[in-house]
Amino acid sequence: MSYKIIKKDLKTKARIGILETAHGTVKTPFFMPVVTKGIAKFITLNHLDEIKTQCFISNAYLLYLKPGEGLLKKTKGYHNFINWKKPIFTDSGGFQLKNKEFFISMTEKGVWFRSPYDGSKHFMSPERVMELQNIIGSDVGMVLDDMQDANLNRKDYEKAVENTISWAKRAIAVHKNKNQLIFGIVQGGTDRDLREKCAKEINKLPFDGIAIGGLALGESKENMHKAIDYSLENLDESKIKYLMGVGSPEDIILSISKGVDCFDSIYPTKMARHGHIFTRKGPINLKKAKYKVVFEPIERCCDCPTCKRHTLAYLHHLLRQDEPGVKILLSLHNIRFIHKLLEEAREEIEKGNFEEFSKNFLKEYKREKL
């Protein structure tokens, strides 16, 4: 088994563990920034080292389009090409299914996508996606899943669950690379029975870890958390659980207490680019005029490069000038905020104090008021 649980919290379902990969270990629970094109938006790999990123996620479909499998074969993988020594996850491209710009059509065999670069057509099957992820050489590959957007008809989710299960079996059948872990994905919208069915089927397969997908897409928070519960209830406790696409601080803390070990999301960086930054007292909109003359860091307790050097007034000034560099500074803070939150969560689980920690965090972390 590639995942070891080190300690379980007694009052919640939170746990700490170690994920072993071909490029070293990752302490769980952890958060992965999204590195779509070989770099995070406005954030370099040096930055990621600096803010103590353990692991990131890229997208196999987008890497297949550019730089393309030919180049990745020449460099003997993605790690060499970008010079990153630590673990890498790759998403399959299933997420692009819901994107009208990419999606062309779907059959039993797989999906036809359109390249956003030149409009060319490309076919992706569960088998082909695993092959691509092997060429990329990611440490963890995700299976191709059928992800449907939020608030659709039940039939759409039923079909998506059917496809997701059948594609998962096909991906497992062709997976031979022992240096690469493979994670299955649970779909099913927010309906209890569909989540339950999909989770049970995916759980039966010999995956190294299991992801919960298809959430944080516009459904209510209540329904999202219910869907997480419905999925987790039907998965083996011993397996590593990955909640895909969820990245707000409060959702992460709530999900850890349910037993989730792994997260990825564009939320922290997207928020940062638009001037919304995380603090322990809640997110703030730095564009607001009231920050014009606040000569203090975002947070004194934050150890990110931005907080160590700059004041809110300075960052507010850059933001109002539309200075691109401020996107770097704020993205660094938001990612580091999440990493540090998870570092503390791991320590508190270790100390057996996670329930109190999470309650205090959620009590303090409030939406901005007048």
Add this chain to the structure above:
RNA sequence: GUGGCUAUGGUGUAGUGGUAGCACAAGAGUUUGUGGAACUCUUAGCACGGGUUCAAAUCCCGUUAGUCACC
């Protein structure tokens, strides 16, 4: 000093006698397996004083301010 021109939200502007619009700015909100933004909502204006008219941002007179030209 004389003459011309101009004056509309914070800024820039549209509006030839009939419900003052638009953009940006400002304020509130949304954003979760990346297209680097977008969207929703709110606030806010006819320089001042008089006149003509059923009705004036609009026409007339004066004041003030700005601007240009001339002396």
